[in-house]
Amino acid sequence: MxxxxxxxxxxxxxxxxxxxLAKVLHEVCGRPMLAYVLDACREVGVxxxxxxxxxxxxxxxxxxxxxxxxxxxxxxxxxxxxHAVLCCKEHLADFDxxxxxxxxxxxxxxxxxxxxxxxxxxxxxxxxxxxTAVLDDPTGYGRIVRDLYGNIQGIVEDSDCTxxxxxxxEVNPSYYLFSNKILFEALEQVKPDNVKGEYYLTxxxxxxxxxxxxxxxxxxxxxxxxxxxNSRMQLSTASKIMQKRIQQELMEHGVTIVDPDNTWIDARAxxxxxxxxxxxxxxxxxxxxxxxxxxxxxxxxxxxxVLEDDVxxxxxxxxxxxxxxxSVRARHHSYIGDATVxxxxxxxxxxxxxxxxxxxxxxxxxxxxxxxxxxxxLIAPLELKDGSHVSAGTVVSQESVDKLGQKEQTSVSK
Ligand code: UD1
Ligand code: CA
Numbered sequence: 001m002x003x004x005x006x007x008x009x010x011x012x013x014x015x016x017x018x019x020x021l022a023k024v025l026h027e028v029c030g031r032p033m034l035a036y037v038l039d040a041c042r043e044v045g046v047x048x049x050x051x052x053x054x055x056x057x058x059x060x061x062x063x064x065x066x067x068x069x070x071x072x073x074x075x076x077x078x079x080x081x082x083h084a085v086l087c088c089k090e091h092l093a094d095f096d097x098x099x100x101x102x103x104x105x106x107x108x109x110x111x112x113x114x115x116x117x118x119x120x121x122x123x124x125x126x127x128x129x130x131x132t133a134v135l136d137d138p139t140g141y142g143r144i145v146r147d148l149y150g151n152i153q154g155i156v157e158d159s160d161c162t163x164x165x166x167x168x169x170e171v172n173p174s175y176y177l178f179s180n181k182i183l184f185e186a187l188e189q190v191k192p193d194n195v196k197g198e199y200y201l202t203x204x205x206x207x208x209x210x211x212x213x214x215x216x217x218x219x220x221x222x223x224x225x226x227x228x229x230n231s232r233m234q235l236s237t238a239s240k241i242m243q244k245r246i247q248q249e250l251m252e253h254g255v256t257i258v259d260p261d262n263t264w265i266d267a268r269a270x271x272x273x274x275x276x277x278x279x280x281x282x283x284x285x286x287x288x289x290x291x292x293x294x295x296x297x298x299x300x301x302x303x304x305x306v307l308e309d310d311v312x313x314x315x316x317x318x319x320x321x322x323x324x325x326x327s328v329r330a331r332h333h334s335y336i337g338d339a340t341v342x343x344x345x346x347x348x349x350x351x352x353x354x355x356x357x358x359x360x361x362x363x364x365x366x367x368x369x370x371x372x373x374x375x376x377x378l379i380a381p382l383e384l385k386d387g388s389h390v391s392a393g394t395v396v397s398q399e400s401v402d403k404l405g406q407k408e409q410t411s412v413s414k
Contacts, residue, residue, distance in 0.1 A: 002097050002098050003095070003096075003097030003098070004045070004046055004097055004098045004099070004100065004118075005046060005047075005048045005049070005050065005092070005095065005097065005098075005099055005100070005180075006041040006046045006048075006049045006050065006099070006100040006101070006102065007049075007050045007051075007052065007073075007085055007088055007092075007099060007100070007101045007102070008034065008037050008038065008041070008049060008050070008051045008052070008101075008102050008103070008104050009052050009081055009084045009085070009101070009102070009103050009104055009201075010022070010023075010024040010034055010051055010052060010053055010060060010103075010104030010105075011052045011053050011054030011055060011057070011075040011078055011084050011087075012054070012055060012078050012084075012105075013054075013055040013078055014055070014105075014230070016230045016231045017230070017231060017232060017235070018232070020056075021056060021059065022053070022055055022056025022057070022059050022060045023055075023056075023104070023105055023229070024037075024060060024104035024105060025056070025059055025060060025063055026229070026235055028107045028229075028235070028238050028239045028242050028267075029239055029242045029243055029246060029264075029265075029266055029267040030266035030267050030268055030284060030285060031267045031268065032063060033104060033105055033106075033107040033229060033238075034051070034060065034064070034104045034107075035064075035107075036107040036108070036109065036242075037102055037103070037104055037106060037107060037109060038051075038064075038067065038070070039111075040102075040109045040110065040111045040114055041100065041102070041114075042069070043111030043114075044100075044111050044114045044115055044118060046100060047069060048069060048071060049069055049070050049071070050070075050071045050073050050088045050091060050092070051064075051070050051071070051072055051073065051104070052073045052074075052075050052084045052085070052087055052088065053072060053073070053074060053075070054074065054075040054076060054077070054078050054084075055078060057072075057074060071091060073087050073088050073091065074087070075087045079192070079198060079199050080192065080196070080198030080199035080200055080201075081103075081174075081198070081199075081200060081201035081202070082187055082190045082198075082199035082200050082201040082202075082203060082204050083198070083199035084201070085101060085183070085187060085201055085204075086184070086187045086188075086199070089184060089187075092180060092184065093184060095180045095181075096180065096181060097180055098121070098177055098178065098179060098180060099177070099178045099179075099180040099183055100114070100175070100176070100177050100178075101174075101175065101176050101177075101178060101183075101201065102174070102175045103174045103175070103228060105228050105229045105230065106173065106174060106175070106225075106226075106227065106228050106229070107229065107238055107242065108224050108225050108227050108238055108241055108242065109173075109175060109225055110225060113131065113218070113221055113222075113225055114175070116218050116220075117129050117130075117131055117175070117177055117218050118177060120216060120218050121177045121216070124214065124216045125214065126177075126179075126214045126215060126216045127178070127179045127182045127208060127213035127214050127215060128176060128177065128178050128179070128182070128183075128205060128208055128213065128214075128215045128216075129176065129177045129215075129216050129217065129218065130152075130172065130175070130176040130177075130205070130215070130216075130217050130218070131172075131173050131175050131176070131217065131218045131219075131221045131225075131226075132144050132170050132171065132172065132173070132217045132218070132219050132221060133170070133171055133173050133219075133221040133222065133223050133225065133226035134169050134170050134171075134219075134223065135169055135171050135223050135226060136169070136223075138158075138168065138169050138170075138171045139158065140158050140228075140230065141158060141171035141172060141173075141226070141228070142155040142156065142157045142158065142171060142172035142174075142202050143155065143156050143157075143158070143161055143165050143166070143168040143170065143171060143172070144168065144170040144171065144172060144217070145165060145168065146170075152209065152215055152217055153206070153209060154202070154203075154205065154206035154209060155172045155202035155205055155206065156202075157194065157195075157196070157200060157202060159194070159195040159196055160194050160195050170219075171226060172202060173221055173225060173226035173227075173228075174228065176205070179213075182208055182213055183204065183208075186204040186205075186207040186208045186211075187199075187201075187204045189204070189207045190203045190204050190207070191203075224241050227241075242267065243264060243265070244260070246265050246266075246267055246269075247260050247263065247265060250265065250271055253271075253273065254272075254273035254274055255271045255272075255273070255274075255275050255276075255277065256274075256275070256276040256277065257277045258276065258277065258278050258279055259278075259279035259280075262279045262280050263277055263279060263280070263281050263282075263296075264281075264282045264283065264284075265277070265281075265283045266283050266284050266285055266286075266287065268285065268286045268287070269283045269285075269286070269287045269288070269289070269301075270287075270288045270289070271288075271289045272289060272290045272291035272292070272293070272309070273291050273292075274291055274292045275289055275290070275291060275292060275293040275294070275295065276293075276294050276295070277295050277296060278294070278295060278296030278297040278299075279296065279297045279298075280296060280297050280298045281295050281296035281297065281298070281299045281300075281301070282299075282300050282301070283301045284300075284301070284302050284303065285302055285303025285304065285305075286303055286304065287301045287302070287303070287304075287305045287306075287307075288305070288306045288307070289301075289305075289307045289311075290307055290308045290309040290310075290311065290326075291309045291310075292309055292310050293307055293309065293310060293311040293312065293313075294311075294312045294313070295307075295311075295313050296313070296314070296315070297314075297315055298315045298316050298317075299313045299314070299315070299316075299317050299318075299319075300316075300317070300318040300319075301313075301318075301319050302318070302319065302320040302321070303320065303321065304320065304321035304322070305319045305320065305321065305322055305323075305324075306322070306323040306324070307319075307323075307324050307328075308323075308324065308325045308326045308328075308343075309326050309327075310326055310327045311324050311326070311327065311328050311329070312328075312329045312330070312331060313330050313331070314330070314331035314332050315331070315332055315333065316332065316333045316334075317330045317331070317332070317333065317334045317335075317336075318334070318335045318336070318337075319335075319336045319337075320336070320337040320338065321337060321338050322336050322337060322338060322339040322340065322341065323339075323340050323341065324336070324339075324341045324345075325341060325342050325343040325344075325345075325368070326343045326344065327343055327344045328341050328342075328343070328344070328345045328346075328347070329345070329346050329347065330347035330351075331349070332349035332350065333349055333350045334347050334349070334350065334351050334352060335352040335353060336352075336353055337353050337355040337356075337361075338353065338355045338361055338362065338363045338364065338380065339353050339355070339363065339364040339365070339366065339380075340363070340364070340365045340366070341366045342366055342367045342368035342369070342370065342386065343368045343369065344368060344369050345366055345368070345369065345370045345371075345372065346370075346371050346372065347372045348371075348372055348373045348374035348375070348376065348392060349374040349375070350374055350375045351372050351373070351374060351375060351376040351377070351378070352376075352377055352378070353378045353380055353382075354377050354378065354379045354380060355380045357380075361380075362380035362381040362382075363380055363381055364378050364380045364381070364382045364383075364384075365382070365383045365384065366378075366384045366388070367384055367385045367386035367387065367388060368386045368387070369386055369387050370384055370386070370387065370388045370389070370390070371388070371389045371390065372390045373389075373390050373391045373392030373393065373394065374392045374393070375392055375393045376390050376391075376392065376393065376394045376395070376396060377394075377395045377396065378390075378396050379395065379396060379397040379398075381398060382396060382397065382398050382401070383398065383401075384396075384401065384412075388411070388412065389411045389412070390412045391411075391412070394412055396412050400412065
Protein backbone atom coordinates (compact mmCIF):
# COMPACT_ATOMS: atom_id res chain seq x y z
CA MET A 1 0.00 0.00 0.00
CA UNK A 2 1.22 3.49 -0.79
CA UNK A 3 2.28 5.42 2.25
CA UNK A 4 0.30 8.54 2.86
CA UNK A 5 0.76 11.58 5.10
CA UNK A 6 -1.13 14.85 5.43
CA UNK A 7 -0.05 18.46 5.69
CA UNK A 8 -2.49 20.91 7.24
CA UNK A 9 -1.78 24.60 6.81
CA UNK A 10 -2.53 26.56 9.94
CA UNK A 11 0.11 29.27 10.21
CA UNK A 12 -1.63 32.23 8.65
CA UNK A 13 -2.29 35.54 10.35
CA UNK A 14 -5.98 36.11 10.16
CA UNK A 15 -6.41 39.80 9.54
CA UNK A 16 -10.02 39.43 8.41
CA UNK A 17 -11.00 37.66 11.64
CA UNK A 18 -9.61 40.61 13.65
CA UNK A 19 -8.43 38.38 16.49
CA UNK A 20 -5.64 37.64 18.94
CA LEU A 21 -6.44 33.94 18.76
CA ALA A 22 -4.89 31.71 16.11
CA LYS A 23 -7.57 31.35 13.44
CA VAL A 24 -7.76 27.55 13.53
CA LEU A 25 -8.59 27.70 17.24
CA HIS A 26 -11.82 29.57 16.64
CA GLU A 27 -14.61 27.18 17.47
CA VAL A 28 -17.34 25.68 15.36
CA CYS A 29 -20.01 24.04 17.55
CA GLY A 30 -17.62 23.79 20.47
CA ARG A 31 -14.53 22.44 18.74
CA PRO A 32 -11.63 24.33 17.17
CA MET A 33 -11.77 24.35 13.36
CA LEU A 34 -8.51 22.44 13.13
CA ALA A 35 -10.00 19.49 15.06
CA TYR A 36 -12.42 18.74 12.24
CA VAL A 37 -9.72 18.79 9.60
CA LEU A 38 -7.53 16.48 11.68
CA ASP A 39 -10.45 14.07 12.16
CA ALA A 40 -11.19 13.97 8.44
CA CYS A 41 -7.55 12.97 7.80
CA ARG A 42 -7.67 10.30 10.49
CA GLU A 43 -10.92 8.90 9.17
CA VAL A 44 -9.29 8.17 5.83
CA GLY A 45 -6.44 6.39 7.54
CA VAL A 46 -3.70 9.03 7.61
CA UNK A 47 -1.45 8.23 10.53
CA UNK A 48 1.02 11.08 10.43
CA UNK A 49 -0.13 14.66 10.10
CA UNK A 50 2.20 17.62 9.66
CA UNK A 51 0.57 20.79 10.92
CA UNK A 52 2.25 24.01 9.85
CA UNK A 53 1.92 26.66 12.53
CA UNK A 54 3.20 30.22 12.83
CA UNK A 55 0.88 32.92 14.08
CA UNK A 56 -0.25 31.81 17.56
CA UNK A 57 1.81 28.60 17.25
CA UNK A 58 2.10 28.09 20.99
CA UNK A 59 -1.64 28.38 21.50
CA UNK A 60 -2.32 25.82 18.81
CA UNK A 61 0.27 23.35 20.08
CA UNK A 62 -1.02 23.63 23.60
CA UNK A 63 -4.62 23.01 22.57
CA UNK A 64 -3.65 19.89 20.62
CA UNK A 65 -0.93 18.68 22.97
CA UNK A 66 -2.65 15.30 23.39
CA UNK A 67 -2.78 14.55 19.66
CA UNK A 68 0.28 12.38 19.29
CA UNK A 69 -0.08 11.84 15.54
CA UNK A 70 0.76 15.50 14.86
CA UNK A 71 4.23 16.61 13.81
CA UNK A 72 4.47 20.37 14.36
CA UNK A 73 6.22 22.38 11.66
CA UNK A 74 7.11 26.00 12.26
CA UNK A 75 6.65 28.67 9.58
CA UNK A 76 8.18 31.80 11.06
CA UNK A 77 7.12 34.20 8.34
CA UNK A 78 3.80 33.70 6.63
CA UNK A 79 4.97 33.96 3.03
CA UNK A 80 2.08 32.04 1.52
CA UNK A 81 0.54 28.58 1.25
CA UNK A 82 3.28 27.28 -1.07
CA HIS A 83 5.97 28.43 1.35
CA ALA A 84 4.04 26.84 4.22
CA VAL A 85 4.10 23.43 2.52
CA LEU A 86 7.78 23.88 1.69
CA CYS A 87 8.46 24.29 5.42
CA CYS A 88 7.79 20.53 5.69
CA LYS A 89 10.69 19.81 3.34
CA GLU A 90 13.08 18.72 6.06
CA HIS A 91 10.63 15.98 7.03
CA LEU A 92 9.33 14.99 3.63
CA ALA A 93 11.98 15.73 0.98
CA ASP A 94 12.75 12.02 0.54
CA PHE A 95 9.27 10.67 1.13
CA ASP A 96 8.11 8.66 -1.84
CA UNK A 97 4.41 8.38 -1.01
CA UNK A 98 1.31 10.51 -1.28
CA UNK A 99 0.74 13.79 0.51
CA UNK A 100 -2.67 15.15 1.26
CA UNK A 101 -2.65 18.93 1.67
CA UNK A 102 -5.50 20.70 3.43
CA UNK A 103 -6.21 24.03 5.08
CA UNK A 104 -6.89 24.33 8.78
CA UNK A 105 -9.58 26.91 8.12
CA UNK A 106 -11.83 24.49 6.23
CA UNK A 107 -13.73 22.69 9.00
CA UNK A 108 -16.58 21.52 6.79
CA UNK A 109 -14.49 19.03 4.89
CA UNK A 110 -15.86 15.47 5.02
CA UNK A 111 -13.92 12.24 5.15
CA UNK A 112 -16.30 10.83 2.53
CA UNK A 113 -15.15 13.42 0.02
CA UNK A 114 -11.52 12.74 0.80
CA UNK A 115 -12.16 9.06 0.15
CA UNK A 116 -13.50 9.91 -3.31
CA UNK A 117 -10.39 11.99 -3.89
CA UNK A 118 -8.08 9.16 -2.84
CA UNK A 119 -9.89 6.63 -4.99
CA UNK A 120 -9.85 8.85 -8.05
CA UNK A 121 -6.15 9.48 -7.60
CA UNK A 122 -5.54 5.76 -7.61
CA UNK A 123 -7.74 4.76 -10.53
CA UNK A 124 -6.50 7.65 -12.70
CA UNK A 125 -2.83 7.13 -11.76
CA UNK A 126 -2.65 10.88 -11.27
CA UNK A 127 0.24 13.00 -10.05
CA UNK A 128 -2.21 15.35 -8.38
CA UNK A 129 -5.90 15.04 -7.61
CA UNK A 130 -7.70 18.12 -6.42
CA UNK A 131 -11.26 18.92 -5.49
CA THR A 132 -13.34 21.63 -7.09
CA ALA A 133 -16.73 23.11 -6.25
CA VAL A 134 -19.13 25.41 -8.03
CA LEU A 135 -20.23 28.39 -5.96
CA ASP A 136 -22.93 30.99 -6.68
CA ASP A 137 -20.61 33.58 -5.21
CA PRO A 138 -16.99 32.56 -5.82
CA THR A 139 -15.55 35.81 -4.40
CA GLY A 140 -12.31 35.27 -2.51
CA TYR A 141 -11.57 31.78 -3.80
CA GLY A 142 -8.98 30.63 -6.30
CA ARG A 143 -10.67 30.00 -9.67
CA ILE A 144 -10.22 26.82 -11.68
CA VAL A 145 -9.13 27.79 -15.18
CA ARG A 146 -9.84 25.20 -17.87
CA ASP A 147 -9.01 25.08 -21.56
CA LEU A 148 -11.51 24.65 -24.39
CA TYR A 149 -11.51 20.90 -23.86
CA GLY A 150 -12.23 21.19 -20.18
CA ASN A 151 -8.72 20.29 -19.03
CA ILE A 152 -7.53 22.15 -15.97
CA GLN A 153 -4.83 24.66 -16.83
CA GLY A 154 -4.29 26.12 -13.40
CA ILE A 155 -5.73 27.98 -10.44
CA VAL A 156 -5.80 31.76 -10.38
CA GLU A 157 -6.24 33.51 -7.05
CA ASP A 158 -9.09 35.97 -6.67
CA SER A 159 -6.78 38.99 -6.40
CA ASP A 160 -4.92 37.96 -9.57
CA CYS A 161 -7.97 37.25 -11.73
CA THR A 162 -8.73 39.08 -14.94
CA UNK A 163 -12.31 40.30 -15.20
CA UNK A 164 -13.18 37.29 -17.27
CA UNK A 165 -11.58 34.86 -14.84
CA UNK A 166 -13.39 36.49 -11.95
CA UNK A 167 -16.71 35.33 -13.39
CA UNK A 168 -15.63 31.66 -13.19
CA UNK A 169 -17.73 29.92 -10.57
CA GLU A 170 -15.68 26.74 -10.24
CA VAL A 171 -13.33 27.23 -7.30
CA ASN A 172 -10.55 25.58 -5.36
CA PRO A 173 -11.68 24.32 -1.94
CA SER A 174 -8.01 23.76 -1.21
CA TYR A 175 -7.64 20.07 -0.65
CA TYR A 176 -5.36 18.08 -2.82
CA LEU A 177 -3.57 14.77 -2.99
CA PHE A 178 -0.06 15.00 -4.41
CA SER A 179 2.56 12.54 -5.36
CA ASN A 180 4.98 13.88 -2.75
CA LYS A 181 8.14 14.11 -4.82
CA ILE A 182 6.41 15.95 -7.65
CA LEU A 183 4.93 18.38 -5.12
CA PHE A 184 8.27 19.34 -3.58
CA GLU A 185 9.99 19.64 -6.95
CA ALA A 186 7.29 22.01 -8.13
CA LEU A 187 7.35 24.10 -4.94
CA GLU A 188 11.00 24.94 -5.61
CA GLN A 189 9.86 26.63 -8.82
CA VAL A 190 7.22 28.88 -7.28
CA LYS A 191 7.93 32.62 -7.30
CA PRO A 192 5.99 35.26 -5.42
CA ASP A 193 5.08 37.18 -8.54
CA ASN A 194 1.45 37.97 -7.82
CA VAL A 195 -0.58 40.82 -6.38
CA LYS A 196 -0.03 39.67 -2.77
CA GLY A 197 3.66 38.86 -3.22
CA GLU A 198 3.16 35.38 -1.72
CA TYR A 199 4.40 31.92 -2.62
CA TYR A 200 1.21 30.19 -3.70
CA LEU A 201 0.63 26.47 -3.44
CA THR A 202 -1.76 26.88 -6.33
CA UNK A 203 1.15 28.02 -8.52
CA UNK A 204 2.92 24.74 -7.79
CA UNK A 205 -0.07 23.04 -9.28
CA UNK A 206 0.15 25.12 -12.45
CA UNK A 207 3.80 24.06 -12.72
CA UNK A 208 2.91 20.41 -12.36
CA UNK A 209 0.34 20.74 -15.15
CA UNK A 210 2.80 22.62 -17.37
CA UNK A 211 5.38 19.87 -17.00
CA UNK A 212 2.88 17.37 -18.39
CA UNK A 213 1.97 15.43 -15.24
CA UNK A 214 -1.53 14.12 -14.92
CA UNK A 215 -3.75 16.34 -12.80
CA UNK A 216 -7.36 15.31 -12.25
CA UNK A 217 -10.21 16.77 -10.23
CA UNK A 218 -13.13 15.57 -8.17
CA UNK A 219 -15.70 18.08 -9.29
CA UNK A 220 -18.75 17.01 -7.34
CA UNK A 221 -17.79 18.62 -4.04
CA UNK A 222 -20.73 20.26 -2.29
CA UNK A 223 -20.48 24.05 -2.08
CA UNK A 224 -20.57 23.97 1.73
CA UNK A 225 -17.51 21.74 1.82
CA UNK A 226 -15.52 24.26 -0.14
CA UNK A 227 -16.02 26.92 2.45
CA UNK A 228 -12.93 28.41 4.02
CA UNK A 229 -13.43 30.51 7.14
CA ASN A 230 -11.74 33.87 6.77
CA SER A 231 -14.11 36.13 8.71
CA ARG A 232 -16.45 36.03 11.69
CA MET A 233 -19.40 36.01 9.31
CA GLN A 234 -18.06 32.90 7.63
CA LEU A 235 -17.38 31.38 11.05
CA SER A 236 -21.06 31.74 11.94
CA THR A 237 -22.14 30.34 8.57
CA ALA A 238 -19.84 27.34 9.02
CA SER A 239 -21.20 26.83 12.55
CA LYS A 240 -24.77 26.79 11.26
CA ILE A 241 -23.93 24.19 8.64
CA MET A 242 -22.07 22.07 11.19
CA GLN A 243 -24.98 22.37 13.61
CA LYS A 244 -27.29 21.02 10.96
CA ARG A 245 -24.98 18.05 10.42
CA ILE A 246 -24.77 17.32 14.16
CA GLN A 247 -28.55 17.40 14.53
CA GLN A 248 -29.11 15.32 11.43
CA GLU A 249 -26.85 12.61 12.78
CA LEU A 250 -28.59 12.64 16.16
CA MET A 251 -31.99 12.38 14.52
CA GLU A 252 -30.78 9.44 12.44
CA HIS A 253 -29.80 7.80 15.72
CA GLY A 254 -33.28 8.17 17.15
CA VAL A 255 -33.23 11.53 18.94
CA THR A 256 -36.22 13.84 18.47
CA ILE A 257 -35.29 17.49 18.00
CA VAL A 258 -38.57 19.37 18.02
CA ASP A 259 -37.29 22.61 16.51
CA PRO A 260 -33.82 22.29 14.94
CA ASP A 261 -33.54 26.01 14.19
CA ASN A 262 -33.93 26.88 17.85
CA THR A 263 -31.69 24.24 19.37
CA TRP A 264 -27.92 24.26 19.69
CA ILE A 265 -25.98 21.10 20.36
CA ASP A 266 -22.24 20.85 20.80
CA ALA A 267 -20.30 18.54 18.48
CA ARG A 268 -19.04 16.62 21.52
CA ALA A 269 -22.49 15.84 22.92
CA UNK A 270 -23.86 12.29 22.91
CA UNK A 271 -27.59 11.69 23.15
CA UNK A 272 -29.44 8.39 23.50
CA UNK A 273 -32.43 7.00 21.58
CA UNK A 274 -35.93 8.31 22.15
CA UNK A 275 -34.72 11.37 24.00
CA UNK A 276 -36.70 14.47 23.08
CA UNK A 277 -34.98 17.83 22.88
CA UNK A 278 -37.53 20.63 23.20
CA UNK A 279 -36.93 24.08 21.64
CA UNK A 280 -34.43 26.63 22.93
CA UNK A 281 -32.22 24.04 24.49
CA UNK A 282 -28.51 24.82 24.49
CA UNK A 283 -26.03 22.01 25.01
CA UNK A 284 -22.45 23.11 25.38
CA UNK A 285 -19.36 20.97 25.92
CA UNK A 286 -18.96 17.28 26.57
CA UNK A 287 -22.44 16.30 27.64
CA UNK A 288 -23.88 12.80 27.71
CA UNK A 289 -27.61 12.21 27.74
CA UNK A 290 -29.13 8.76 28.06
CA UNK A 291 -32.25 7.24 26.54
CA UNK A 292 -35.82 8.48 26.78
CA UNK A 293 -34.98 11.75 28.49
CA UNK A 294 -36.98 14.92 27.96
CA UNK A 295 -34.89 18.07 27.85
CA UNK A 296 -36.22 21.62 27.74
CA UNK A 297 -37.71 23.84 26.57
CA UNK A 298 -35.09 26.42 27.58
CA UNK A 299 -32.64 24.02 29.21
CA UNK A 300 -28.93 24.78 29.42
CA UNK A 301 -26.60 21.81 29.75
CA UNK A 302 -22.93 22.50 30.24
CA UNK A 303 -19.62 20.68 30.13
CA UNK A 304 -19.37 17.53 32.21
CA UNK A 305 -23.09 16.84 32.45
CA VAL A 306 -24.08 13.19 32.42
CA LEU A 307 -27.77 12.29 32.41
CA GLU A 308 -28.71 8.65 32.69
CA ASP A 309 -32.05 7.38 31.31
CA ASP A 310 -35.56 8.86 31.71
CA VAL A 311 -34.33 12.16 33.13
CA UNK A 312 -36.68 15.13 32.76
CA UNK A 313 -35.26 18.65 32.73
CA UNK A 314 -37.69 21.49 32.13
CA UNK A 315 -37.68 25.22 31.64
CA UNK A 316 -34.67 27.24 32.75
CA UNK A 317 -32.85 24.31 34.21
CA UNK A 318 -29.09 24.58 34.10
CA UNK A 319 -26.81 21.61 34.77
CA UNK A 320 -23.03 21.72 34.92
CA UNK A 321 -20.42 19.06 35.70
CA UNK A 322 -23.00 16.82 37.32
CA UNK A 323 -24.28 13.29 37.03
CA UNK A 324 -28.02 12.73 37.29
CA UNK A 325 -29.07 9.09 37.63
CA UNK A 326 -32.16 7.46 36.09
CA SER A 327 -35.51 9.22 36.42
CA VAL A 328 -34.30 12.44 38.05
CA ARG A 329 -36.76 15.28 37.52
CA ALA A 330 -35.92 18.98 37.64
CA ARG A 331 -38.77 20.53 35.76
CA HIS A 332 -38.51 24.21 36.52
CA HIS A 333 -35.89 26.90 37.21
CA SER A 334 -33.07 24.93 38.79
CA TYR A 335 -29.31 25.10 38.92
CA ILE A 336 -27.48 21.85 39.48
CA GLY A 337 -23.71 22.34 39.50
CA ASP A 338 -20.95 19.92 40.56
CA ALA A 339 -23.46 17.43 41.90
CA THR A 340 -24.10 13.72 41.93
CA VAL A 341 -27.80 13.05 42.06
CA UNK A 342 -29.18 9.57 42.73
CA UNK A 343 -32.03 7.71 41.03
CA UNK A 344 -35.57 8.94 41.10
CA UNK A 345 -34.88 12.27 42.80
CA UNK A 346 -37.36 15.09 42.43
CA UNK A 347 -35.86 18.57 42.43
CA UNK A 348 -38.58 21.14 43.01
CA UNK A 349 -39.02 24.43 41.19
CA UNK A 350 -36.35 27.01 41.89
CA UNK A 351 -34.04 24.74 43.88
CA UNK A 352 -30.33 25.21 43.45
CA UNK A 353 -26.99 23.85 44.51
CA UNK A 354 -24.90 26.68 45.97
CA UNK A 355 -21.66 25.18 44.69
CA UNK A 356 -19.29 28.15 44.97
CA UNK A 357 -18.34 29.57 48.35
CA UNK A 358 -16.44 32.55 46.96
CA UNK A 359 -13.16 30.70 46.89
CA UNK A 360 -13.72 27.20 45.71
CA UNK A 361 -16.26 25.04 44.00
CA UNK A 362 -17.76 22.31 46.18
CA UNK A 363 -19.71 19.16 45.44
CA UNK A 364 -23.21 18.13 46.38
CA UNK A 365 -24.22 14.49 46.64
CA UNK A 366 -27.89 13.57 46.76
CA UNK A 367 -28.82 9.93 47.40
CA UNK A 368 -31.51 7.87 45.64
CA UNK A 369 -35.21 8.62 46.01
CA UNK A 370 -34.77 12.05 47.62
CA UNK A 371 -37.35 14.80 47.54
CA UNK A 372 -36.02 18.33 47.30
CA UNK A 373 -38.88 20.78 47.86
CA UNK A 374 -39.29 23.92 45.81
CA UNK A 375 -37.05 26.87 46.48
CA UNK A 376 -34.43 24.95 48.43
CA UNK A 377 -30.82 26.03 48.57
CA LEU A 378 -28.38 23.18 49.00
CA ILE A 379 -25.11 24.64 50.27
CA ALA A 380 -22.14 22.59 49.10
CA PRO A 381 -20.18 20.68 50.27
CA LEU A 382 -23.21 18.64 51.16
CA GLU A 383 -24.25 15.03 51.28
CA LEU A 384 -27.88 13.96 51.53
CA LYS A 385 -28.61 10.32 52.30
CA ASP A 386 -30.92 8.09 50.25
CA GLY A 387 -34.57 8.96 50.80
CA SER A 388 -33.91 12.42 52.30
CA HIS A 389 -36.83 14.79 52.34
CA VAL A 390 -36.10 18.51 52.13
CA SER A 391 -39.14 20.72 52.77
CA ALA A 392 -39.88 23.55 50.39
CA GLY A 393 -37.97 26.74 51.06
CA THR A 394 -35.18 25.17 53.13
CA VAL A 395 -31.59 26.34 53.23
CA VAL A 396 -29.60 23.17 53.78
CA SER A 397 -26.00 23.03 54.96
CA GLN A 398 -23.99 20.00 56.03
CA GLU A 399 -24.02 21.42 59.54
CA SER A 400 -27.81 21.51 59.66
CA VAL A 401 -28.04 17.97 58.36
CA ASP A 402 -25.49 16.68 60.90
CA LYS A 403 -27.34 18.42 63.78
CA LEU A 404 -30.50 16.50 63.05
CA GLY A 405 -28.81 13.36 64.22
CA GLN A 406 -29.22 9.87 63.01
CA LYS A 407 -32.98 9.47 63.33
CA GLU A 408 -34.32 12.54 61.60
CA GLN A 409 -31.56 12.77 59.11
CA THR A 410 -33.82 11.90 56.28
CA SER A 411 -36.04 14.92 56.84
CA VAL A 412 -34.59 18.39 56.66
CA SER A 413 -36.70 21.48 57.17
CA LYS A 414 -36.49 25.02 58.48
C1 UD1 B 1 -6.62 29.58 -0.33
C2 UD1 B 1 -6.22 29.18 -1.76
C3 UD1 B 1 -7.41 29.39 -2.66
C4 UD1 B 1 -8.61 28.61 -2.17
C5 UD1 B 1 -8.91 28.96 -0.70
C6 UD1 B 1 -9.97 28.01 -0.16
C7 UD1 B 1 -3.81 29.60 -2.10
C8 UD1 B 1 -2.82 30.54 -2.62
N1 UD1 B 1 -5.10 29.98 -2.19
O1 UD1 B 1 -6.90 30.98 -0.34
O2 UD1 B 1 -7.09 29.00 -3.99
O3 UD1 B 1 -9.74 28.89 -2.97
O4 UD1 B 1 -7.74 28.81 0.11
O5 UD1 B 1 -10.31 28.33 1.15
O6 UD1 B 1 -3.45 28.55 -1.63
N2 UD1 B 1 -1.38 29.64 5.60
C9 UD1 B 1 -0.19 29.29 6.17
N3 UD1 B 1 0.92 30.03 5.88
C10 UD1 B 1 0.88 31.08 5.04
C11 UD1 B 1 -0.34 31.44 4.45
C12 UD1 B 1 -1.47 30.68 4.76
O7 UD1 B 1 -0.09 28.33 6.93
O8 UD1 B 1 1.94 31.68 4.82
C13 UD1 B 1 -2.58 28.84 5.94
C14 UD1 B 1 -3.67 29.65 6.61
O9 UD1 B 1 -3.53 29.61 8.01
C15 UD1 B 1 -4.94 28.95 6.14
C16 UD1 B 1 -4.55 28.34 4.80
O10 UD1 B 1 -3.13 28.34 4.75
O11 UD1 B 1 -5.33 27.91 7.02
C17 UD1 B 1 -5.10 29.13 3.62
O12 UD1 B 1 -4.60 30.44 3.68
P1 UD1 B 1 -5.53 31.68 3.40
O13 UD1 B 1 -4.74 32.91 3.51
O14 UD1 B 1 -6.78 31.57 4.16
O15 UD1 B 1 -5.82 31.43 1.83
P2 UD1 B 1 -7.07 31.91 0.98
O16 UD1 B 1 -6.89 33.29 0.56
O17 UD1 B 1 -8.32 31.55 1.69
CA1 CA C 1 -8.85 30.70 3.73
